[in-house]
Amino acid sequence: MSRLVLIDGSSYLYRAFHALPPLSNAAGEPTGALFGVVNMLRATLKEKPEYVAFVVDAPGKTFRDEMYAEYKANRPPMPDDLRAQVQPMCDIVQALGIDILRVEGVEADDVIGTLALAAARDGLEVTISTGDKDFAQLVRPGVVLVNTMTGSRTDSDAAVMDKFGVRADQIVDYLALMGDTVDNVPGVEKCGPKTAAKWLAEYNDLDGVIAAAPTMKGKIGENLRAALPRLPLNRALVTIRTDVALEQGPRDLQLREQDADSLRALYARYGFTQALRELGGVAAPAAADDAKVSLRGTAAGYAKAGDTAPAAGTDPALAAKGEYETVLTAGQLQAWVERLQGAEEFAFDTETDALDAMRANLVGISLAVEPGKGAYIPVGHDYPGAPAQLPMQQVLDALRPLLEDAGRKKLGQHGKYDIHVLRRHGIQVRGYADDTMLESFVLNSTATRHDMDSLAQRYLGYTTTKFEEVAGKGAKQIPFSQVGIDEASAYAAEDADITLRLHRVLSAQLAAEPSLEKVYREIEMPLVPVLARIEANGVAIDAAELKRQSSDLSARMLAAQQKATELAGHTFNLDSPKQLQAVLFDELGLPALVKTPKGQPSTNEEALEAIAEQHELPRVILEYRGLAKLRSTYTDKLPEMVNPDTGRVHTSYHQSGAATGRLSSSDPNLQNIPIRTEDGRRIRQAFVAPPGRKLMACDYSQIELRIMAHLSEDPGLIRAFEQGADVHRATAAEVFGRALEEVTPNERRAAKAINFGLMYGMSAFGLAKNLGIDRGQAQDYVALYFSRYPAVRDFMERMRVQAREQGYVETLFGRRLYLNDIHARNQGLRAGAERAAINAPMQGTAADIIKRAMVSVDGWLADHADRARMILQVHDELVFEADSAFIQTLQAEVEARMSAAANLRVPLVVDTGIGENWDEAH
DNA sequence: GTGGGCCCGTAC
DNA sequence: GACGTACGGGCCCACG
Numbered sequence: 001m002s003r004l005v006l007i008d009g010s011s012y013l014y015r016a017f018h019a020l021p022p023l024s025n026a027a028g029e030p031t032g033a034l035f036g037v038v039n040m041l042r043a044t045l046k047e048k049p050e051y052v053a054f055v056v057d058a059p060g061k062t063f064r065d066e067m068y069a070e071y072k073a074n075r076p077p078m079p080d081d082l083r084a085q086v087q088p089m090c091d092i093v094q095a096l097g098i099d100i101l102r103v104e105g106v107e108a109d110d111v112i113g114t115l116a117l118a119a120a121r122d123g124l125e126v127t128i129s130t131g132d133k134d135f136a137q138l139v140r141p142g143v144v145l146v147n148t149m150t151g152s153r154t155d156s157d158a159a160v161m162d163k164f165g166v167r168a169d170q171i172v173d174y175l176a177l178m179g180d181t182v183d184n185v186p187g188v189e190k191c192g193p194k195t196a197a198k199w200l201a202e203y204n205d206l207d208g209v210i211a212a213a214p215t216m217k218g219k220i221g222e223n224l225r226a227a228l229p230r231l232p233l234n235r236a237l238v239t240i241r242t243d244v245a246l247e248q249g250p251r252d253l254q255l256r257e258q259d260a261d262s263l264r265a266l267y268a269r270y271g272f273t274q275a276l277r278e279l280g281g282v283a284a285p286a287a288a289d290d291a292k293v294s295l296r297g298t299a300a301g302y303a304k305a306g307d308t309a310p311a312a313g314t315d316p317a318l319a320a321k322g323e324y325e326t327v328l329t330a331g332q333l334q335a336w337v338e339r340l341q342g343a344e345e346f347a348f349d350t351e352t353d354a355l356d357a358m359r360a361n362l363v364g365i366s367l368a369v370e371p372g373k374g375a376y377i378p379v380g381h382d383y384p385g386a387p388a389q390l391p392m393q394q395v396l397d398a399l400r401p402l403l404e405d406a407g408r409k410k411l412g413q414h415g416k417y418d419i420h421v422l423r424r425h426g427i428q429v430r431g432y433a434d435d436t437m438l439e440s441f442v443l444n445s446t447a448t449r450h451d452m453d454s455l456a457q458r459y460l461g462y463t464t465t466k467f468e469e470v471a472g473k474g475a476k477q478i479p480f481s482q483v484g485i486d487e488a489s490a491y492a493a494e495d496a497d498i499t500l501r502l503h504r505v506l507s508a509q510l511a512a513e514p515s516l517e518k519v520y521r522e523i524e525m526p527l528v529p530v531l532a533r534i535e536a537n538g539v540a541i542d543a544a545e546l547k548r549q550s551s552d553l554s555a556r557m558l559a560a561q562q563k564a565t566e567l568a569g570h571t572f573n574l575d576s577p578k579q580l581q582a583v584l585f586d587e588l589g590l591p592a593l594v595k596t597p598k599g600q601p602s603t604n605e606e607a608l609e610a611i612a613e614q615h616e617l618p619r620v621i622l623e624y625r626g627l628a629k630l631r632s633t634y635t636d637k638l639p640e641m642v643n644p645d646t647g648r649v650h651t652s653y654h655q656s657g658a659a660t661g662r663l664s665s666s667d668p669n670l671q672n673i674p675i676r677t678e679d680g681r682r683i684r685q686a687f688v689a690p691p692g693r694k695l696m697a698c699d700y701s702q703i704e705l706r707i708m709a710h711l712s713e714d715p716g717l718i719r720a721f722e723q724g725a726d727v728h729r730a731t732a733a734e735v736f737g738r739a740l741e742e743v744t745p746n747e748r749r750a751a752k753a754i755n756f757g758l759m760y761g762m763s764a765f766g767l768a769k770n771l772g773i774d775r776g777q778a779q780d781y782v783a784l785y786f787s788r789y790p791a792v793r794d795f796m797e798r799m800r801v802q803a804r805e806q807g808y809v810e811t812l813f814g815r816r817l818y819l820n821d822i823h824a825r826n827q828g829l830r831a832g833a834e835r836a837a838i839n840a841p842m843q844g845t846a847a848d849i850i851k852r853a854m855v856s857v858d859g860w861l862a863d864h865a866d867r868a869r870m871i872l873q874v875h876d877e878l879v880f881e882a883d884s885a886f887i888q889t890l891q892a893e894v895e896a897r898m899s900a901a902a903n904l905r906v907p908l909v910v911d912t913g914i915g916e917n918w919d920e921a922h
Numbered sequence: 923g924t925g926g927g928c929c930c931g932t933a934c
Numbered sequence: 935g936a937c938g939t940a941c942g943g944g945c946c947c948a949c950g
Contacts, residue, residue: 475923657941
């Protein structure tokens with residue numbers, strides 16, 4: 001379907017002017033607002049709409065001024081620095097091939113409204129691009145709202161409801177009630193978004209609210225009655241007209257070819273280097289992006305924008321169905337080997353009979369060297385009537401020289417899995433050069449999914465064949481080895497083909513962002529084989545000991561359960577928060593002091609602690625909970641996870657697991673093994689070194705706090721680290737004005753809570769809760785802290801501002817975290833995004849550093865593989881298993897490499913422990 | 923039966 | 935509403 005984008009030029013210009021710093025070009029001409037608008041336009045055009053209009057206000061009075069003399073009366077004249085940017089803006093819009101509309105007697109809003117509805121009637125998809133919430137009144141099927149500067153999108157009644165708490169058809173009444181100070185339209189005094197939404201929910205529309213006014217209670221009722229006479233006028237003023245007589249219809253607004261020469265001159269004049277670079281030296285600039293990814297090599301073939309691309313901004317050829325070959329004969333295999341030999345880089349993928357890479361058996365291999373073509377080589381399909389396949393060994397032997405050659409570049413999607421499978425079938429993959437999952441992750445870690453199906457949809461507009469479609473799901477699922485070869489081939493060859501196509505698109509996007517490409521190339525890709533080795537190494541556990549612990553825990557749980565039954569007067573399920581809530585708060589009448597996010601009375605630890613003085617039961621529940629958690633999550637589970645082939649536990653590390661760049665771990669998660677309580681530490685004791693070996697745990701001391709010192713450059717905090725071992729004590733001494741040795745335990749505890757809390761963007765409220773002090777005192781602590789470490793406060797504010805202006809924050813190494821909610825209307829979401837903006841540079845930089853250290857250490861370990869192995873990573877800690885006689889050498893080398901993984905303004909200290917088990921090694 | 927939301931709790 | 939990033943277990947309800 002063709003698309004029309006209506007751009008609210010005036011609104012963007014004003015918003016960019018106020019949101020961005022007062023930039024200027026070399027000649028001193030102001031460019032800040034222009035820069036924002038140009039970025040917005042470039043983003044809009046990347047979506048390749050067929051029709052576009054840039055609508056601005058015409059000078060002079062409009063019909064609204066006739067209706068209401070005071071309309072916009074208190075609006076200051078346009079600042080000179082902004083006025084100076086209007087003409088350049090129009091020049092750039094023209095050069096981009098976009099029509100500019102300016103209609104006298106009405107506002108830009110009315111022109112947009114009229115065109116939007118006309119276009120929707122005409123069967124076009126309409127996108128209104130604006131920063132103005134008033135347009136929400138136009139949202140309906142076929143008409144969506146986007147704010148390209150913030151990335152927000154309002155595309156349905158549900159989305160309007162979500163943002164404003166009213167339906168799209170109630171927006172006019174909603175605005176009429178609230179009024180608009182900027183336009184000098186007074187609404188009902190003290191009636192903001194909340195009240196307006198509440199009334200409309202109750203009385204449906206403005207007429208309903210007006211009818212209910214006489215009986216409305218309180219001050220707000222008086223205010224409403226006072227405002228009654230002007231509400232109909234308000235409604236008229238905020239209603240966007242959709243019946244303006246226009247010279248052009250929607251279909252007259254076709255996007256024209258852009259004038260590259262003019263654009264280049266304009267971009268150069270105003271210093272827009274990124275935009276200029278995108279134009280490049282290519283004759284047809286609009287296709288510059290495409291040229292890099294084009295299958296047809298059409299560098300000069302400027303495809304008209306709005307071509308029938310199935311997804312926004314993609315090359316149609318990249319979304320077409322491919323042609324796939326099933327390799328069943330030696331001749332076919334040989335032909336493919338030759339094809340791979342001639343390729344600069346090829347994509348490969350394995351099919352197996354299980355998800356667990358450490359157990360799965362190879363069923364087939366797929367390959368691709370050019371987009372749209374692919375092969376599947378089945379080697380393990382086994383079902384009645386299955387065709388004869390090439391012997392697995394013959395296939396592996398034929399491919400081995402290619403897969404093991406470090407000089408021959410390979411590409412995959414989540415290739416770590418395939419590396420495991422192939423290793424377990426006798427092939428050591430080398431030269432694994434690119435991974436589309438990691439490309440996607442580095443480009444935008446906030447996108448939660450980086451699986452191939454999602455990427456294909458997102459970047460190619462291509463709908464892949466799903467695993468479930470060929471193998472079924474749930475109880476009806478069959479192993480891939482029993483899937484018919486023809487079906488399997490269509491599915492599997494597509495995987496390799498799509499991986500290749502995705503790489504064309506993603507690598508081009510990375511190339512446009514050098515700092516991200518560096519993160520991808522220098523941190524993430526080198527880490528892949530390292531993680532594969534750590535996972536393959538696995539860790540030895542004492543399963544018998546864990547089973548003993550399970551029995552012990554069970555006995556204690558039973559005792560707690562009996563006690564609980566006695567105290568409650570009847571049996572109930574202690575594992576059920578719902579039943580527990582009924583017992584505590586309904587039957588026993590204890591106060592429900594804490595609520596869950598959904599408003600239910602909470603039974604979490606904090607809530608139970610709060611009522612533990614009043615009744616015995618809460619303590620018993622807490623005891624039970626602690627035991628149950630340890631048993632179900634750890635002592636019962638871990639023995640089940642021992643791999644029968646290796647006798648060890650092999651976790652999976654997810655490289656695209658956490659948006660900040662941290663790894664995550666699952667199946668089992670070995671990054672949350674207990675450490676704080678005695679019972680918990682017993683579990684760590686079951687992570688053991690085999691006879692003759694020892695475990696060594698090396699962790700970065702206070703790495704995130706050190707990074708905060710580095711990034712903020714705060715002299716006081718830097719000094720605290722230089723002073724020595726205990727930074728919390730040093731902080732307490734500084735904040736409370738004591739000598740180091742005079743710091744009391746309470747002062748140290750407070751300093752520690754502040755240090756940690758700050759890194760998470762915690763408020764005085766949170767600190768008060770944490771320390772059990774009142775809010776005023778917590779506020780005093782924070783103020784005192786910031787007075788001693790002012791650069792820390794500046795750093796945090798800088799991160800908030802950067803997040804708001806750029807939409808993302810960065811780590812020391814250039815990794816980016818986009819904050820999608822940084823401009824959310826919902827205050828809670830927005831505040832959360834601000835906290836994440838503060839935390840991400842520290843957490844993410846720590847992640848970058850330990851990843852670099854892992855690659856470095858792994859490089860050294862390659863020559864000592866029989867004496868020492870890396871076996872675990874827990875965010876700031878690396879765990880090794882080594883021959884007892886080798887431990888000292890290992891310790892010196894690992895500590896040196898970990899410390900050298902970054903060069904900060906404070907020392908990067910590593911603490912090491914050694915023992916027979918993981919607990920002892922701490 | 924299964925999938926998913928919710929609540930809770932473990933780690934850094 | 936109020937502290938960032940994860941994973942996972944049990945409950946419980948909707949759904950097929």
